């Protein structure tokens with residue numbers, strides 16, 4: 071059997087039991103009064119149960135002495151009803167609280183996930199991160215309230231029952247506890263196995279989400295590659311792993327569940343034997359034996375509760391460990407800020423001072439002492455072979471990653487000194503694959519500038535030549551564009567992405583040109599948009615088209631993580647061998663020297 075790979079399975083081990091308990095307390099703390107109320111109700115219910123055998127003993131004693139039993143019967147009925155009401159109310163309070171714990175955990179996870187640093191997201195799988203929000207938090211439901219209350223009521227009622235049993239007959243209690251102790255040791259050995267299986271099952275659920283996310287992220291490619299069956303098998307394998315570990319957890323839970331039954335059954339037989347002998351010898355009245363046996367069955371309840379609490383705890387601890395891993399990931403510090411959109415903004419300058427950068431420890435240097443200066447305004451193109459580090463320049467300007475050496479300055483100020491949200495608010499960024507989000511065209515346009523007015527939108531639509539498209543669409547701006555904008559053409563998606571960036575009225579526009587060639591009309595339109603924008607904004611373009619560079623005020627030629635030359639098209643064509651080679655082909659990046 072394949073027992074392999076639960077990539078995150080070490081989580082529970084790494085998070086020590088004390089930390090798990092601390093984290094659990096953190097979840098319960100805001101709801102402690104509700105949990106206390108639930109506990110009180112559960113205890114009231116349990117107390118009702120605890121009094122029953124004593125009432126039964128009194129009833130039997132009265133019957134034997136020929137007394138009346140009406141009042142006792144009435145009292146027992148009221149007791150049963152009251153304890154039922156208390157238990158039902160307590161259960162509701164706890165379930166409600168459990169949902170609130172899940173909500174709080176989800177809210178904090180969601181808030182955290184969207185603020186994660188890009189380097190962390192590069193390391194993790196988005197599908198797995200999603201499953202922590204959807205699936206792992208669900209497991210908190212039982213552990214945060216039910217397990218806490220079950221453990222507390224179980225412990226209290228167990229002690230109370232033991233005290234009453236000791237008062238009834240110490241010898242029989244000794245027999246009972248002896249049997250329970252033996253079975254408890256066996257149960258304690260089983261516990262960690264449940265936790266381990268639960269964590270592996272949750273990790274497999276994460277892998278399943280990762281697989282699905284991968285498929286839907288490239289749905290057409292999957293179909294076009296005829297990869298449906300292979301991808302189905304991949305996701306199914308994770309589903310089967312989740313099943314296998316789930317079943318393993320169920321098996322140990324069943325063992326644990328029967329262990330508590332066994333404890334009580336064995337204790338019952340032992341008490342019956344020893345107690346029967348003592349009644350026969352006249353050392354003990356029969357009513358005491360009956361009451362003791364009833365307590366023994368009553369004991370099932372707290373023992374069952376303790377076992378249930380323990381297995382919920384094992385499952386919950388697995389979830390807590392996985393959630394805590396997200397808490398351990400580095401996030402960005404962003405502050406909310408009101409943007410001033412009315413005034414025409416001043417273009418910013420950009421400067422790289424001897425910038426070195428690698429994407430992570432142990433990865434190669436992508437930038438090696440990159441140094442260039444771009445004054446405010448105008449258009450600067452970055453060219454160079456594929457992988458030279460051009461898009462990485464943009465990632466560092468946006469501070470998606472931080473330079474490992476040197477400084478990146480925007481408007482003369484180190485990007486690490488800018489408040490992050492302020493830095494990004496002056497930048498408009500168009501990614502290379504120009505992502506469009508599910509939703510309407512309008513939602514996509516105002517995504518980076520939620521306060522944009524209809525006039526702003528109209529102006530930008532005209533500039534990006536999207537007005538004709540809007541007129542054609544059945545619901546105009548309110549037409550849904552499909553998952554990732556699949557209902558738009560590639561050129562339209564790119565122009566939507568540019569319009570979105572322009573609506574932000576950026577002081578600096580970062581445009582990572584798509585490698586695909588646009589048709590002549592679109593190319594011309596795009597060229598005009600960039601030229602127009604460059605009049606009032608600093609525009610940096612990772613250029614893949616000759617037309618873009620011939621228009622540029624300056625061109626930065628990059629090669630293997632270094633700036634090789636800076637100049638205009640004419641200058642570079644005459645002076646730089648690589649640039650001359652690149653420019654000789656229409657598609658600038660394909661002439662890589664490899």
Ligand SMILES: Nc1ncnc2c1ncn2[C@@H]1O[C@H](COP(=O)(O)OP(=O)(O)OP(=O)(O)O)[C@@H](O)[C@H]1O
Pocket residue numbers: 192429433436454455456457458459460461462463612659
């Ligand atoms: N998130 C990342 N993690 C690790 N390595 C990365 C990451 N992003 C990019 N790289 C690596 O960094 C190098 C430079 O990438 P970059 O995207 O800056 O190149 P580029 O010059 O823009 O290339 P292209 O013209 O093909 O878009 C590449 O070799 C790439 O493999």
